[in-house]
Amino acid sequence: MVAERSGAQILVEALCDLGVEVVFGYPGGAVLPIYDELFKQKRIRHILVRQEGGAAHAAEGYARSTGKPGVVLVTSGPGATNAVTGITDALMDSIPMVVITGQVATHLIGSDAFQEADTIGITRHCTKHNYLVKDPAKLGEVVHEAFHIATSGRPGPVLIDLPKDVQVATAPYRKPAGPGTHGYRPQVKAEAHLVEAAIAMLAAAERPILYTGGGVINSGPAASQILRELARITGAPVTSTLMGLGAFPASSPQWLGMLGMHGTYESNMAMNQADLIVCLGARFDDRITGRLDAFAPHSKKIHVDIDRSSINKTVRADLALVGDVGRVMEDMVKLWKARQPETPDLKPWWKRIDEWRAKKSLAYPDSTKEIMPQHAIRRLWEATHHRNPIITTEVGQHQMWAAQHFDFESPNKWLTSGGLGTMGYGLPAAIGAQLGNPNALVIDIAGEASILMNIQEMSTAAQYRLPIKVFILNNEYMGMVRQWQELTYSGRYSESYSEALPDFVRLAEAFGWRGMRIEDPGELDSGIDAMLKHDGPVMVDCRVAKLANCFPMIPSGAAHTDMLLHSDEVSGELDDAAKALV
């Protein structure tokens, strides 16, 4: 006979059984029984955020930097709706996350009760799966199943909506033997004959390229290692999406840099001219492909993805392998080594790549008068890369500059909102990353507009004494919006000026942080140094060139070969078809 416990006790017990160490949350009426249980125990650490959106992003940062699922606990109604952006962000970027939301008592559901929202309805399409639990006897199993779904296959957010009466009612709980998800069985291993075919195509290719994505990071650190091995034995160049940065070392001579809209010239030209693209855990997103009918016209494509719906969604694959990208690459490497295939000489291919590299597409104008944002990021990299820091970003120009100019050598160090592009992600994500990696140097490279979107989380960092650094590239504009307005709308800067900005130094001090300002290029290094030396949270207001644009750039709706390298190639107004694209 198992002793009966309340739903709240069952929840906490199940979280402990699943090895949860940290929960990001915010209390409220509909989760009071759970908070009372948290109060009585010592195994789970609760991190009190300042707004539920912050909890979701902090959980994402924790998950992305540790590989463990992030856990969120929020109340019903506004608690749940505030978390929706972070949940959607986790869905788009395949971040394992379990969100527990309080709900009004079951008999009140549908009555427009106080703080009632149809959380299940609202989150049905922004979660990988969600549950409304109406019986405490089923709760334990649901919690275990939720973690299994969130962390297996293509990871994503899973939400459990828990009415208050179910938190109070009692039932027996026993740790389930295994996950009980009947229909849910993600395929992790690709069929052997497909791996064989992939090797044959790769061995025959004269102009191959490995196009890697966030799936390599999600597959775990072993996948990044095996990717290096695959690149070594095949000799193929490697490029990556925004989400995949760090899986392959930027210091490798085989690294071409990021591809896509703000990717390097060499990576985009190599994609365009390749005869074989091996897509490893990426999804041919529109930021990558540019104009679809002109995308990589001469190549065959091998697509490895754990999510079958990613295959043939936008770009037709000649060979599709459904499986965990790490496992598939492992099989490919094994088979390659066993076969020792004859391969064409890749030297002519590398010669062409070197010609594209010679364009130096990431070069930017130098200035002694003002701080160039690209230069600031490069100096930040110089000062910190030996410490293998975790970098988070907000969304916009600073994010793209960070992706271009901050080099990563290992996975789980680059946390950014890719698919959803959520401004306000970086600060809470840094908080989550610092909690998961107490000894790591965690820096949020931010913009002055984005940082204000979740500025309240400075208080969270102060409360838990998290020594995160927020490095704001302050150009007084929503820079990416302004850049597009310059490119597309003849420079009509509609609402993109950051008016009435706070004094970030005094703002930092008000939150108990150290605040600093860097205005002169000559102060840049010493300023970065002072930021790093301070043993606590620091906010740096780095004043950068106001009208700098992020290049290279493939304008939306353009082909890889139509890449803009410099601002003087920019036209004033685009046609309607281009304007209709994001």
Add this chain to the structure above:
Amino acid sequence: MHIKPEAAERHTLSIVVDNEAGILARIAGMFTARGYNIESLTVSDITPDHAVSRITIVTSGSPEVIDQIIAQLDRLVNVHKVTDLSELGPHVERELALVKVVGSGDHRIEALRLAEVYRARVVDATTTSFVFEVTGGIEKIDKFLELMREVGLVEVARTGIAAIARGKEAA
């Protein structure tokens, strides 16, 4: 700039799902969220323990879109199996319609005669109306309704398609 519609073909999908609250919203919502069409949808409980349901959806799209619909359905946690009956080969599709026709004189006689041709049964009658029950594929029912419109059709209720593969194998 104008928006161009895409060419589409019709497919009948048979989806076996967990019989639980919200499953219909999950499936239907996926269609609307991703901009796919639902032409017809039926749901029914198909096992003695009420654990699973079969949803039959008639949808339309290009072959790429149909492939994507199936993949998107397949990844839903509550979905056990998706079968594209149109792709699988010969299958039977049936729909039931209840058709109310009001009229007198020649129209009434003509309605009865057409009903006989279409093997529609009279399930209700007054001196000025009939309710016909007709079963068949979408095209047969569409044709029957077209004829009934000329002889006094006032109301229609249709069930949507139920479909199953021919032969001894369970799909």
